[in-house]
Amino acid sequence: MIEPVYSPSAERYERMAYKRSGRSGIQIPALALGLWQNFGSHKPFQDIKAMAHYAFDNGICHFDLANNYGPEYGTAEENFGRLMEQSFRPYRDEMLISTKAGWDMWPGPYGNWGSRKYLMASLDQSLRRMKLDYVDIFYSHRHDPETPIEETMQALVDIVRQGKALYVGLSRYPLEKARKAMKYLADHDVPCLLYQDRFNIIDRAPDRGGQVDLCAETGSGFISFSPLQQGLLTGRYLDGIPADSRMARAGSLRKEVLTPELLEALRSLNAVAAERGQSLAQMALSWLMADKRVTSVIIGASSVAQIEDDLKALGNVEFSEEELREIDRLSKPHWL
Numbered sequence: 319m320i321e322p323v324y325s326p327s328a329e330r331y332e333r334m335a336y337k338r339s340g341r342s343g344i345q346i347p348a349l350a351l352g353l354w355q356n357f358g359s360h361k362p363f364q365d366i367k368a369m370a371h372y373a374f375d376n377g378i379c380h381f382d383l384a385n386n387y388g389p390e391y392g393t394a395e396e397n398f399g400r401l402m403e404q405s406f407r408p409y410r411d412e413m414l415i416s417t418k419a420g421w422d423m424w425p426g427p428y429g430n431w432g433s434r435k436y437l438m439a440s441l442d443q444s445l446r447r448m449k450l451d452y453v454d455i456f457y458s459h460r461h462d463p464e465t466p467i468e469e470t471m472q473a474l475v476d477i478v479r480q481g482k483a484l485y486v487g488l489s490r491y492p493l494e495k496a497r498k499a500m501k502y503l504a505d506h507d508v509p510c511l512l513y514q515d516r517f518n519i520i521d522r523a524p525d526r527g528g529q530v531d532l533c534a535e536t537g538s539g540f541i542s543f544s545p546l547q548q549g550l551l552t553g554r555y556l557d558g559i560p561a562d563s564r565m566a567r568a569g570s571l572r573k574e575v576l577t578p579e580l581l582e583a584l585r586s587l588n589a590v591a592a593e594r595g596q597s598l599a600q601m602a603l604s605w606l607m608a609d610k611r612v613t614s615v616i617i618g619a620s621s622v623a624q625i626e627d628d629l630k631a632l633g634n635v636e637f638s639e640e641e642l643r644e645i646d647r648l649s650k651p652h653w654l
């Protein structure tokens with residue numbers, strides 16, 4: 319059977335809110351789609367395609383990848399390359415596509431951390447897998463305590479000069495390292511477009527650690543990953559651990575984190591969400607969208623229905639002082 323040619327919804331940009339990333343020319347959709355866990359070789363390509371198309375049809379034009387997303391390192395990028403060939407190519411200029419290097423990717427001393435050699439080679443590989451000439455944003459995926467920060471940052475600067483990325487970003491840097499890295503980039507006329515870290519109702523590390531405020535101060539955007547704390551901040555685990563859930567797969571979300579105390583707090587947060595007419599997932603996303611310092615939020619999803627649910631967060635991003643106080647009270651003991 320010949321598949322119909324993909325034609326995105328004409329209303330896609332009316333369905334999404336866009337926010338400027340720091341002091342840049344780039345606007346970013348309030349929700350971005352991350353391809354960390356559910357877009358690799360283990361997932362049927364039809365499912366991947368359905369989620370990616372649904373996202374783009376709803377104005378999610380930012381796709382966040384990394385060299386080692388899969389599982390099976392590289393396979394999320396390969397699948398994105400298939401999407402590029404099969405449906406997305408005509409819309410390339412409407413898309414903001416990011417990738418990263420910094421975590422383990424291939425064996426030996428040149429397939430991990432922050433050396434110039436690793437970053438340069440990794441981006442070349444990512445471009446080949448994704449069938450792209452350039453990415454919009456290339457990130458240093460984590461701070462490398464052993465490599466001089468100047469080496470890592472100069473590699474980012476040169477990558478932009480080579481035309482292989484239009485912008486650069488940083489992910490998970492300790493505060494003072496982030497400050498130093500951002501200064502280096504700005505001094506070389508390649509300002510940090512986005513800083514990426516995990517920030518959500520129950521994990522406020524970059525807020526308490528100062529990175530969110532640093533972005534506001536330096537003019538970088540801030541983008542939150544794992545806004546649903548990998549699914550904990552949804553209805554997914556309120557009545558047990560579903561067999562098809564991330565926690566059941568025993569990977570990045572360990573069963574031990576779901577203590578009776580956390581479960582009780584999640585149930586109470588769910589009740590606050592219900593009062594607001596939202597699912598817990600929607601409230602968790604709205605809570606981040608309501609923070610003026612947050613540019614965008616990268617969701618993960620294992621089905622179209624989840625993306626559909628998450629998108630409804632856009633409809634209710636106002637919180638009363640009382641609601642905010644109650645959310646703080648319920649989640650505070652669990653702030654990581």
Ligand SMILES: NC(=O)c1ccc[n+]([C@@H]2O[C@H](COP(=O)([O-])OP(=O)(O)OC[C@H]3O[C@@H](n4cnc5c(N)ncnc54)[C@H](OP(=O)(O)O)[C@@H]3O)[C@@H](O)[C@H]2O)c1
Pocket residue numbers: 351352353354355356382383459489490514515542543544545546547548549550552553554562563564565599600616617618619620621623624625627628
């Ligand atoms: N820079 C970094 O170091 C870094 C680290 C981690 C992630 N990231 C980026 O952030 C992206 C998002 O991370 P994440 O996947 O952890 O994000 P997340 O949005 O916190 O969690 C996504 C998971 O939550 C569940 N979910 C989503 N919507 C739901 C809904 N409406 N109802 C019920 N369950 C729902 C699904 O779990 P099930 O799979 O169980 O269905 C989904 O896979 C990644 O893809 C990646 O791009 C970056």
